[in-house]
Amino acid sequence: MDQRPWTEATIVAILAGAVVGGLAVWTIARFIRRIRLKYRTGRARRMELRAAGMLEAAGYTVIDTQVAGQTHVVLNGTSLHVEVRADYLVTRAGRTFVAEAKSGARAPDVTNRATRRQLLEYAIAYDTDGVLLVDTESGTVYEVEFPALRPAERAHRFWWGVGVGVAVTLAGAALAFAVR
Secondary structure, three states: OOOOOOOHHHHHHHHHHHHHHHHHHHHHHHHHHHHHHHHHHHHHHHHHHHHHHHHHHOOOEEEEEEEEEEEEEEEOOEEEEEEEEEEEEEEEOOEEEEEEEEOOOOOOOOOOHHHHHHHHHHHHHOOOOEEEEEEOOOOEEEEEOOHHHHHHHHHHHHHHHHHHHHHHHHHHHHHHHHHO
């Protein structure tokens, strides 16, 4: 009989057991991740549907859901159109808003980098009067503004107003000249 404590068969059995054990742990972990993701996705969808009621309770009228929008990006001189999708398009008091429903501990927080970036992208991509963040956990609807976007908007409105003013002045002058 061989007196060595570790025979080749023992080593092969240990390695095979480690491989089988590792595969079992990996399979179980993958299964658990899949269940968690399915639960989170289902919960997020239920909370998103709940957001429509929250918006209506806050006085908004839901016009559309899962609204596609586009934003324009130039990458190394190449013009690209990137599609985005917001949860809701709503109106209230003659103003139109794009609304995003968020659930969970961090997602509804505007200081959360991913949420803030998504809302900023919506503010750029959609031609609306504003962006709403619907915190489905607390039932609160927030109007989110990005002041850095306003100066260009003001300048655009200013020059549009100047153009209209000039056009009205010229039309008035032409009318006065024609009546003479």
